[in-house]
Amino acid sequence: MTDLETAAHPEQLRRVAIDPVTRVEGHGKVTLLLDEDNKVHQVRLHIVEFRGFEKFIQGRPYWEVPVMVQRLCGICPVSHHLAAAKALDMIVGATRLTPTADKIRRLMHYGQILQSHALHFFHLASPDLLFGFDSELAKRNVVGVIAAYPETAKKGVLLRKYGQEVIRVTAGKRVHGTGAIPGGVNKSLSADERDALLKDAYQMVTWSREAVALARQLFERDAAFSNAFGRFDAHSMSLVGTDGAMDLYHGGLRARAMGGEILFDHFDYTRYWDVIVEDVKPWSYMKFPFLRELGPEHGWYRVGPLTRVANCDFIPTPLADKERTDFLASPGAAGATLGYHWARMIEMLHAAEAIRDLLHDDDIAGADLVVGGERAGRGVGVIEAPRGTLIHHYRVDEHDQVIRANLIVSTTHNNQAMNEAIRQVARQYLDGREVTEGLLNHIEVAIRAFDPCLSCATHALGRMPLEVAIVSHDGTPVDRMTRGTDGRCTRE
Amino acid sequence: MNEQTFNLDGQEIPFAAGQSVMQAALAAGVFVPHLCYHPEFRPHGSCKLCTMKINGRPATSCTTPAAAGMEVESDTPEILDTRRILLQMLLVEGNHFCPSCEKSGHCKLQALGYELGVMSPHFNHFYPDRPVDASHPDVLLDFNRCILCELCIRASAEVDGKNVFALSGRGIKKHLIVNAESGKLGDTDFALTDKAAQVCPVGVILPKHKGFAVPIGQRRFDAEPISAHVEEFKPIAAAAPRAGDKP
Numbered sequence: 080m081t082d083l084e085t086a087a088h089p090e091q092l093r094r095v096a097i098d099p100v101t102r103v104e105g106h107g108k109v110t111l112l113l114d115e116d117n118k119v120h121q122v123r124l125h126i127v128e129f130r131g132f133e134k135f136i137q138g139r140p141y142w143e144v145p146v147m148v149q150r151l152c153g154i155c156p157v158s159h160h161l162a163a164a165k166a167l168d169m170i171v172g173a174t175r176l177t178p179t180a181d182k183i184r185r186l187m188h189y190g191q192i193l194q195s196h197a198l199h200f201f202h203l204a205s206p207d208l209l210f211g212f213d214s215e216l217a218k219r220n221v222v223g224v225i226a227a228y229p230e231t232a233k234k235g236v237l238l239r240k241y242g243q244e245v246i247r248v249t250a251g252k253r254v255h256g257t258g259a260i261p262g263g264v265n266k267s268l269s270a271d272e273r274d275a276l277l278k279d280a281y282q283m284v285t286w287s288r289e290a291v292a293l294a295r296q297l298f299e300r301d302a303a304f305s306n307a308f309g310r311f312d313a314h315s316m317s318l319v320g321t322d323g324a325m326d327l328y329h330g331g332l333r334a335r336a337m338g339g340e341i342l343f344d345h346f347d348y349t350r351y352w353d354v355i356v357e358d359v360k361p362w363s364y365m366k367f368p369f370l371r372e373l374g375p376e377h378g379w380y381r382v383g384p385l386t387r388v389a390n391c392d393f394i395p396t397p398l399a400d401k402e403r404t405d406f407l408a409s410p411g412a413a414g415a416t417l418g419y420h421w422a423r424m425i426e427m428l429h430a431a432e433a434i435r436d437l438l439h440d441d442d443i444a445g446a447d448l449v450v451g452g453e454r455a456g457r458g459v460g461v462i463e464a465p466r467g468t469l470i471h472h473y474r475v476d477e478h479d480q481v482i483r484a485n486l487i488v489s490t491t492h493n494n495q496a497m498n499e500a501i502r503q504v505a506r507q508y509l510d511g512r513e514v515t516e517g518l519l520n521h522i523e524v525a526i527r528a529f530d531p532c533l534s535c536a537t538h539a540l541g542r543m544p545l546e547v548a549i550v551s552h553d554g555t556p557v558d559r560m561t562r563g564t565d566g567r568c569t570r571e
Numbered sequence: 572m573n574e575q576t577f578n579l580d581g582q583e584i585p586f587a588a589g590q591s592v593m594q595a596a597l598a599a600g601v602f603v604p605h606l607c608y609h610p611e612f613r614p615h616g617s618c619k620l621c622t623m624k625i626n627g628r629p630a631t632s633c634t635t636p637a638a639a640g641m642e643v644e645s646d647t648p649e650i651l652d653t654r655r656i657l658l659q660m661l662l663v664e665g666n667h668f669c670p671s672c673e674k675s676g677h678c679k680l681q682a683l684g685y686e687l688g689v690m691s692p693h694f695n696h697f698y699p700d701r702p703v704d705a706s707h708p709d710v711l712l713d714f715n716r717c718i719l720c721e722l723c724i725r726a727s728a729e730v731d732g733k734n735v736f737a738l739s740g741r742g743i744k745k746h747l748i749v750n751a752e753s754g755k756l757g758d759t760d761f762a763l764t765d766k767a768a769q770v771c772p773v774g775v776i777l778p779k780h781k782g783f784a785v786p787i788g789q790r791r792f793d794a795e796p797i798s799a800h801v802e803e804f805k806p807i808a809a810a811a812p813r814a815g816d817k818p
Contacts, residue, residue, distance in 0.1 A: 138702065138703055139703070140703070140705060140711055140777075140779070140782065142673070142779075142780060142781075142782040142783065143671055143673060143782055143783075145783075146670075146671050146673075146782075146783055147670075147671035150670060150671065171780075250787075251786050251787025251788055252787055255670060256787060257783040257786065257787055258786065260782075260783050260784060261780075265783060265784055265785065265786040266786035266789075449784075478705035478706055478757075479705055479711070479779055479780070480703065480705045
């Protein structure tokens with residue numbers, strides 16, 4: 080149990096709730112327990128949605144899994160689609176995909192990374208970063224960004240649209256396609272499809288470079304603040320390629336201790352349970368994974384863009400690799416919670432470069448789509464989803480039915496890390512001060528840095544309603560603030 | 572000899588002796604919604620989707636013999652509403668999760684839903700508990716999607732000569748069963764090459780390991796609505812015997 084996780088005497092404290100947390104995927108809430116002097120005693124990020132996919136996939140035929148489980152999410156369904164397909168490659172004995180299948184899946188995945196990162200940075204996070212965390216509430220949203228920075232907003236929208244188009248061409252639909260099947264893919268690219276995507280591929284690289292520059296500028300305009308905001312030390316984990324390169328589609332697991340030393344490297348993810356254990360806590364539906372070697376108390380870790388950019392040895396596309404070098408040279412950025420945004424844009428640039436290069440590869444038009452081999456009963460697929468390492472694990476019986484499933488999604492890996500970030504923010508900005516909407520938004524800013532997908536659920540357009548109630552230790556209402564769907568706050 | 576005709580929504584439809592209203596309409600290129608009808612089998616009249624108003628009275632057009640001078644209404648708001656309600660009842664009675672169904676894009680129930688503009692289930696879902704039968708090495712039975720059209724029963728009995736399938740129970744408890752002591756398809760002599768494996772209009776009888784092999788855009792009903800496939804449903808030549816015809 081970490082500091083501020085559980086107050087010694089919660090019954091004597093008043094409770095402030097941020098419910099729901101806004102501009103994130105899914106539904107979660109934050110509770111703060113404060114004493115009479117507004118001193119913070121407990122901070123928790125609760126995930127209040129129940130997923131259930133592991134249960135209702137049981138009994139279904141294995142080939143249905145990649146299409147069904149992607150319904151977990153409307154933002155990164157491709158990641159679930161591909162992680163499941165990779166697991167089922169093992170089930171059908173496809174130890175090595177055809178070059179066409181491998182590259183079509185990668186193309187699909189980079190399209191996913193591009194669209195998801197663009198969505199997060201421009202639509203969800205930029206209002207905080209461009210206007211300020213406690214800026215005027217009515218402006219602090221994507222509509223405000225469109226009004227104040229129309230060119231930036233337009234590029235964000237078009238970057239996402241392009242990523243969605245890459246997904247449509249490779250998977251059949253922009254959201255919830257069927258492209259990856261056990262052992263390969265069900266289509267390659269026609270010449271017309273490739274040419275249509277190539278037309279804008281170079282523009283996407285250019286805009287992604289501009290996005291990296293913007294993220295960097297926003298971080299460095301007050302580097303001391305950016306470095307300190309919600310900062311905490313953590314271990315980290317991601318996939319890396321056999322040569323140490325950033326590889327978001329396939330590789331071995333690499334974990335680093337908070338000091339930078341490698342805990343394990345190129346670990347075969349098909350035995351992830353040898354290095355990762357999932358813990359549960361009574362106040363959240365989301366599990367708390369930890370590194371087995373370090374135990375539940377000290378073994379929690381961080382995943383996602385920040386980790387991946389720092390954890391790999393290099394990025395195998397030149398422009399993104401140059402940006403990585405600059406990022407790592409910026410003192411403290413690679414460990415800063417707000418560094419996530421900068422790292423995320425570097426990954427978006429990498430995805431844009433990778434898409435451009437794959438579109439010039441003749442293998443994407445090949446006809447050899449599927450391979451098979453000796454059937455197995457267990458399959459594990461791991462991929463670096465936009466938000467971090469994503470693990471799918473299935474067992475299939477002799478009748479081809481799924482009998483067990485376990486999913487550890489990216490946000491689950493970051494569960495403890497997000498809790499640490501908001502506790503740090505609570506200490507830094509809320510402790511001893513009167514609670515205001517702007518201060519509460521600091522907590523949400525820290526959560527948003529991780530781009531969490533709290534339920535792996537679909538994204539809601541517009542501002543979600545928020546109600547904050549402060550109740551004294553004897554239960555008497557002290558203060559109450561509500562925010563409607565129009566963004567207006569009222570105090571009762 | 573003068574050709575005999577009946578009037579369908581203002582259009583004179585010619586027919587041959589022995590043809591049903593639906594067969595004549597399909598032969599003339601007029602699509603008629605249906606699920607239990609198959610050109611190679613005798614009319615069944617159970618799904619009721621082909622219901623028309625014939626001489627002022629509702630009747631299943633697949634079982635009503637065409638007659639000269641009939642006045643038939645099909646494409647009217649009243650008939651279309653009836654068909655939509657029938658589809659909605661079928662959709663809530665079983666577990667039809669099109670988003671993850673491998674028959675999606677090939678399914679006649681789904682295609683008719685699009686054709687007739689079924690925008691919501693309207694009724695409360697039954698959510699019946701119907702376990703999958705995966706015991707056969709080559710074929711999966713997903714009873715969740717069964718609409719009781721009996722095409723598999725008829726094909727197995729009349730063409731394959733195996734009697735693998737049957738209906739059991741009455742009323743709302745009626746359901747498809749497998750004719751084996753264990754009740755499992757794996758304990759029958761059913762084969763993927765059987766006619767019964769080819770006729771399911773929905774996603775009950777499925778070849779294993781093939782799901783989602785056809786990409787979106789190339790599936791049966793992706794490019795055109797089911798009504799544009801009328802040629803596939805035209806009756807077979809009158810001289811050729813249909814499955815189940817008495818010798």
